[in-house]
Amino acid sequence: MSVIKYWGKRDEKLILAMNESISVTFDPTHLCTTTTVAVSPVFDRDRMWLNGKEMSLSGRRYQNCLREIRARANDVEDETKGIKIAKNDWEKLHVHISSNNNFPTAAGLASSASGFACLVFALAKLMNVQEDNGKLSAIARQGSGSACRSLHGGFVKWVMGKEEDGSDSIAVQLVDEKYWDDLVIIIAVVSSQQKETSSSSGMLQTVETSTLMEYRAKEVVPKRVIEMEEAIKNRDFSTFARLTCAENNQFHAICLDTSPPIFYMNDTSHRIISCVEKWNRSVGTPQAAYTCDAGPNVVLMARDREAATLLLRRLLFHFPPNSTDIDSYVVGDKLILKDAGVQNINDVESLPPPPEIEDDVLNYKYKDEIRYFICTRPGKGAVLLTDESQALLDPETGLPK
Amino acid sequence: MSVIKYWGKRDEKLILAMNESISVTFDPTHLCTTTTVAVSPVFDRDRMWLNGKEMSLSGRRYQNCLREIRARANDVEDETKGIKIAKNDWEKLHVHISSNNNFPTAAGLASSASGFACLVFALAKLMNVQEDNGKLSAIARQGSGSACRSLHGGFVKWVMGKEEDGSDSIAVQLVDEKYWDDLVIIIAVVSSQQKETSSSSGMLQTVETSTLMEYRAKEVVPKRVIEMEEAIKNRDFSTFARLTCAENNQFHAICLDTSPPIFYMNDTSHRIISCVEKWNRSVGTPQAAYTCDAGPNVVLMARDREAATLLLRRLLFHFPPNSTDIDSYVVGDKLILKDAGVQNINDVESLPPPPEIEDDVLNYKYKDEIRYFICTRPGKGAVLLTDESQALLDPETGLPK
Numbered sequence: 001m002s003v004i005k006y007w008g009k010r011d012e013k014l015i016l017a018m019n020e021s022i023s024v025t026f027d028p029t030h031l032c033t034t035t036t037v038a039v040s041p042v043f044d045r046d047r048m049w050l051n052g053k054e055m056s057l058s059g060r061r062y063q064n065c066l067r068e069i070r071a072r073a074n075d076v077e078d079e080t081k082g083i084k085i086a087k088n089d090w091e092k093l094h095v096h097i098s099s100n101n102n103f104p105t106a107a108g109l110a111s112s113a114s115g116f117a118c119l120v121f122a123l124a125k126l127m128n129v130q131e132d133n134g135k136l137s138a139i140a141r142q143g144s145g146s147a148c149r150s151l152h153g154g155f156v157k158w159v160m161g162k163e164e165d166g167s168d169s170i171a172v173q174l175v176d177e178k179y180w181d182d183l184v185i186i187i188a189v190v191s192s193q194q195k196e197t198s199s200s201s202g203m204l205q206t207v208e209t210s211t212l213m214e215y216r217a218k219e220v221v222p223k224r225v226i227e228m229e230e231a232i233k234n235r236d237f238s239t240f241a242r243l244t245c246a247e248n249n250q251f252h253a254i255c256l257d258t259s260p261p262i263f264y265m266n267d268t269s270h271r272i273i274s275c276v277e278k279w280n281r282s283v284g285t286p287q288a289a290y291t292c293d294a295g296p297n298v299v300l301m302a303r304d305r306e307a308a309t310l311l312l313r314r315l316l317f318h319f320p321p322n323s324t325d326i327d328s329y330v331v332g333d334k335l336i337l338k339d340a341g342v343q344n345i346n347d348v349e350s351l352p353p354p355p356e357i358e359d360d361v362l363n364y365k366y367k368d369e370i371r372y373f374i375c376t377r378p379g380k381g382a383v384l385l386t387d388e389s390q391a392l393l394d395p396e397t398g399l400p401k
Numbered sequence: 402m403s404v405i406k407y408w409g410k411r412d413e414k415l416i417l418a419m420n421e422s423i424s425v426t427f428d429p430t431h432l433c434t435t436t437t438v439a440v441s442p443v444f445d446r447d448r449m450w451l452n453g454k455e456m457s458l459s460g461r462r463y464q465n466c467l468r469e470i471r472a473r474a475n476d477v478e479d480e481t482k483g484i485k486i487a488k489n490d491w492e493k494l495h496v497h498i499s500s501n502n503n504f505p506t507a508a509g510l511a512s513s514a515s516g517f518a519c520l521v522f523a524l525a526k527l528m529n530v531q532e533d534n535g536k537l538s539a540i541a542r543q544g545s546g547s548a549c550r551s552l553h554g555g556f557v558k559w560v561m562g563k564e565e566d567g568s569d570s571i572a573v574q575l576v577d578e579k580y581w582d583d584l585v586i587i588i589a590v591v592s593s594q595q596k597e598t599s600s601s602s603g604m605l606q607t608v609e610t611s612t613l614m615e616y617r618a619k620e621v622v623p624k625r626v627i628e629m630e631e632a633i634k635n636r637d638f639s640t641f642a643r644l645t646c647a648e649n650n651q652f653h654a655i656c657l658d659t660s661p662p663i664f665y666m667n668d669t670s671h672r673i674i675s676c677v678e679k680w681n682r683s684v685g686t687p688q689a690a691y692t693c694d695a696g697p698n699v700v701l702m703a704r705d706r707e708a709a710t711l712l713l714r715r716l717l718f719h720f721p722p723n724s725t726d727i728d729s730y731v732v733g734d735k736l737i738l739k740d741a742g743v744q745n746i747n748d749v750e751s752l753p754p755p756p757e758i759e760d761d762v763l764n765y766k767y768k769d770e771i772r773y774f775i776c777t778r779p780g781k782g783a784v785l786l787t788d789e790s791q792a793l794l795d796p797e798t799g800l801p802k
Contacts, residue, residue: 212654250657256657257647261678263675274664277662
C-alpha cells in the first residue's frame, strides 16, 4: 500500500510515473498472491487462471511481462527431474500460470500490483532469469506501475529514472520489513464496493483534465518523498503519519479534480478518517495514519501495538459486526484483538465510547458498513515456495487443481 | 450560489478573498431571507432574532456591519408618521432586527450570505444610507464574504480590489436575472446533514494547510473567471456547465487537501453528480451543471426548461419520495414537475430508467436520501418590501410577531 501515491503517467506505454512514490509491503502471511507457473512441450498456448477462473493473457500488460522475461531466460537443467531446457527453447515453449489472492481482488488493495510482482518473480524463477529484484521491478512495472514496488519487502521507493526506455525506473528497498517493527497495520474492508473507475483509466483522465495534477507532481510530491524517506529511516511516526494522511487526502483531491470526477472514498471511508483525525488531535501526537487507494477500503497504520489496540477498540465501537462471529470479522493477526480485550460480541457491545467523542454517541454506530478488518504488519517481498503441495497447478494436467 | 468558488481569505479581518468569485442569485420567490429592522428610543440595546429565535449580535461580523452602516446614516424625516431622526442620533439609537429564511439555514445553501446581504440592505434603508449596492456590498462582505454578491440579482462577480482597506473589494452585477432566462435551477436538499466544518474556519484551515490552495487561487481561478464571464455574457451553456462542474470539484478537492480534511459532499452528492455526468456524456453536450457549497446539498442548473424536466425525471427516478406526498417533495416552481409529467407517486414509480443506464437498474434507487427538491431560477437581488403586514416585528412592541 502506497504512502506517497503513484497517480499519473508520463509515458503510457512504458508505464513511467509523473512522480516518485513510496509504499509499504504487507505481511504475506495475511495478504498475498500465490502464483504457480508451469512449462511443458504439450502446452499449445500461454494460459492463465486468476482465483481459479481462466482469463485472457492477450492484454498488452501481460504480453509485456511475458516478452521481457522470455528475453532474459537462461538454460535450465535439473538432472534429478530429468529436465533440460536450453535458453533458446523458451521462445517456443508455452506456460500455464495460476494465481490466487488471499484478499479481495480489485478492491483498492493493490491486487494487481501484488499479482504482477508475483507473476514476474515466478516466471523469472522458472526461466532461470539472473536479474536481481531491482531489474525485475522494471519488468513488473510494465504489467502494473505499482507492481514494481511489490517485489521488495518493507518500505520501497519507485524511483523516477532518467532513461528514455524506462530501464532505470525501478523500485529500491528503503528499509526491510524488520526495520520498523513497531508499526501495526489494520485494514478496514468496506462493505459497499460500487463499480469504480479503474486506476489506469482514472489516472489518464486526471492527467488530461486536472489543473492541479502537474503542480502536485512537480512541486508537492518531490519534497514529500524526501521528507517521507527521512521519516521512515528515523522511524519518526509523527512525521510519517502527517505525510501519509496528507498524501492520501491530496491523491483523492486530485481524483476529485478530474473530469468526470473520480470518487474512490465513500461516507464510510470519511467516517473512519474523521475518527482517526479526532483521536490523533485529542492525544496531541498522531497515534494512527490512514490511507486508501483506488477504492473505499482504508489502511490504518498504528504507531505501536498499544496504539493498535486502542485503534481497534475505536473501530469496533463505531463499526460493530453484524453477526456474533467476531472471529471472521477481525482476521489476520488475532493477537491484536486479544490485546484489545475483545473476545466475543458482548465485549464489542460493552466497549465504552472513546473519550474524544463528546457528542451524542448514538449517532456514531454504523453496522453493515465494514465487511471485516485485517490486522497485519509490514512484511517481506516475493519469495520462492518450494513445497510442491502448495502448487496451484496439477503436475499431471498442468491445469488448476 | 457560487459557480466560481470563494474559499480562502487574504485578509481575515476585512474579509478579503484570495481569488475572485462569481455567483448566481436564486429567485427570492423560492429562496429568500426576509428581514425587518426597527428603531425606537425605548430600545435599550441592539437585538436580533433569526427564524424567531434571539441570537447574539456581539460577534465581530455583526458589529462590523452595524458600525459601518451607522457611520453612513443620514437624516430621516417622515412627516406623515411624525418621524424625525437626525444623522447624529443614529449612534445613540438601538435597533431590533428580525430575519427569516424560507429555506434550510446553515445547510450549505448560502443562508449566511443571504442573511448578511439582507441585513445590510435593510439597515441602509432604515438609516437612509445613500451608498449604492456596490458600496453596500463592501459592508455586507464584512459580515460574510459571499454576502457581498447577494445584494445584486442575476450573475454577480466579487472583484478582488486593490485598496488596503478593502473598500474596492465589492460585488458587481455581470448580467441581470432576465438576461439568461433559459436557465432552470433544481436544488436537491440532502437528508443527512451531519455536523460540518463552518466555512469560515474551514477556509482558514485550507489556507494554512493545503499545498494546492495558493496555486489554485493564483493560477487556476483567474483564467476561469475570465472564461466564466464570457460564457455568461454569451449564454454559452456548454462552457458554463464545464466550468461550474470543474470549479465545484476543485473546491471540494481543495477542502479534501486540508488538514484535517473537510468532507462537504457525501455519497448522495456523489450519486447525483455521477448521474448528471453520465447523462451529459451520453447526450454529448452538457444538459445540466452541478455545484455544492459547504454542505452535501446539490444545486443543479439545467440548460433550458426541457432539460430541466428531463433532469427532474432522472432525479425522481433515482431518488423517489418516501411518502406519497409529491407536492411537498418537489417545491418552488411547480410547473417543472407538471412539464415532467409527474402528478403523483404513481407517476414517479412508473418513470422509466434513463436510457444512459445500462447497468442493473435495481442498484440505482435511493429512498430517504433526499429531503426535497426546490425548483427555481435566477432571481433579483435585495428589494424593499413596503407592505407593513409582512413585517416580522410587531410595530407596538418591537418584538417578533
